Amino acid sequence: MSAIHLRNLVKRFGAFTALKTMDLDIADGEFMAILGPSGCGKSTTMNMIAGLEEPSSGSIHFSDRDMAGVPMGKRNVGFVFQNYAIFTHMTVRQNLAYGPTMQRAQTAEVNKKVAEMADFLQLTELLDRKADKLSVNILQRVAIGRSAILKPAIFLLDEPLSNVDAAFRAVMRTELKQLQRQFKQTMVYVTHDQLEAMTMADRIAVMDHGVLQQVGTPLEVYNNPVNTFVATFIGSPGMNLVKGTPTETKQGLRINLGAIGKSPILPPALASNLKSRNSEVWYGFRPENITVGTKADDLSLPITFTERIGARTIVHLGEGLSMKAVFDNETPVTVGKTLNFTLKPEHVLLFDGTSGVRIGMEAAHG
Numbered sequence: 001m002s003a004i005h006l007r008n009l010v011k012r013f014g015a016f017t018a019l020k021t022m023d024l025d026i027a028d029g030e031f032m033a034i035l036g037p038s039g040c041g042k043s044t045t046m047n048m049i050a051g052l053e054e055p056s057s058g059s060i061h062f063s064d065r066d067m068a069g070v071p072m073g074k075r076n077v078g079f080v081f082q083n084y085a086i087f088t089h090m091t092v093r094q095n096l097a098y099g100p101t102m103q104r105a106q107t108a109e110v111n112k113k114v115a116e117m118a119d120f121l122q123l124t125e126l127l128d129r130k131a132d133k134l135s136v137n138i139l140q141r142v143a144i145g146r147s148a149i150l151k152p153a154i155f156l157l158d159e160p161l162s163n164v165d166a167a168f169r170a171v172m173r174t175e176l177k178q179l180q181r182q183f184k185q186t187m188v189y190v191t192h193d194q195l196e197a198m199t200m201a202d203r204i205a206v207m208d209h210g211v212l213q214q215v216g217t218p219l220e221v222y223n224n225p226v227n228t229f230v231a232t233f234i235g236s237p238g239m240n241l242v243k244g245t246p247t248e249t250k251q252g253l254r255i256n257l258g259a260i261g262k263s264p265i266l267p268p269a270l271a272s273n274l275k276s277r278n279s280e281v282w283y284g285f286r287p288e289n290i291t292v293g294t295k296a297d298d299l300s301l302p303i304t305f306t307e308r309i310g311a312r313t314i315v316h317l318g319e320g321l322s323m324k325a326v327f328d329n330e331t332p333v334t335v336g337k338t339l340n341f342t343l344k345p346e347h348v349l350l351f352d353g354t355s356g357v358r359i360g361m362e363a364a365h366g
């Protein structure tokens, strides 16, 4: 069992800084997802936790033990990569038995562990099959089993499901979560897929361009994104953002959203956070919080495209605006028609028009 503490962690490759001053605490037994787009520094962070890369500066502690100079083999970490690292000339049984055998466990003990892990990962029927004859899906399951069988204090998974097919990915999301619940390891899971992070993690560390943007539970980062990056990266589809300027009307403060119309009246709490009434803001709302409107002063946009995905319909709005609404499949929507819509005040977030930082959270964002 082990907590992980990253302090002022920096990684430079020559003149390029891949990770800029990261502070992160991962609790003992926590499932932390490190989420962000390609190249944002996720793997670099993970490799430093694993001991594959040395930090340029800053520290990594496992509970109260400083990891500076401690090689990977002495860190009690299990590591699973995107490309399953297993021995293809061996059987599934030999692959699973490899770690415990290297640790000089007794044969009976090895057999017991292999049987347990095979049962857990539904590999029992395949134990005597050669790995080179197995599908990518099964190979990744074997790779996870091979690492998990050693019950490392910390389990590190770097995009382990990105090469497997969609149906299997859904199954493995559940299995990995169960694996962690059963063995109670500290789990760090690198992914660029927000759905994986949202469905599995206790907390998510969202990164962009080598900078940690926000750490929170899946619902915290969904409901309270600190900036426009997190707002659009979390959610499928992400949050709608429209540039606008505050405008005083008889009924109260609204945001003028140009061709879309004027926003509903801002609730007093949101209006009072606006330091300047003259600066542009990003007006943010989630596609699933759009309500079909009826009033003359509703917002409006043309429907340009619809995606019917079973229970939900994703409706694309406006030309080149990347705006979307999500409705159930009963709501009538016709491409080419105008959608009049409205929003509840509690579903609106405002972000600084220049920095993208959430208005009212500037101090928290540093």
Ligand code: ATP
Pocket: 013, 016, 018, 036, 037, 038, 039, 040, 041, 042, 043, 044, 045, 192
């Ligand atoms: P991906 O999902 O594409 O792997 P990532 O978020 O894991 O993305 P990293 O692999 O951590 O990103 O890379 C972060 C940045 O550091 C990238 O711009 C990458 O090109 C750069 N980088 C990583 N390793 C090295 C290296 N050994 N030498 C130089 N640059 C590197």
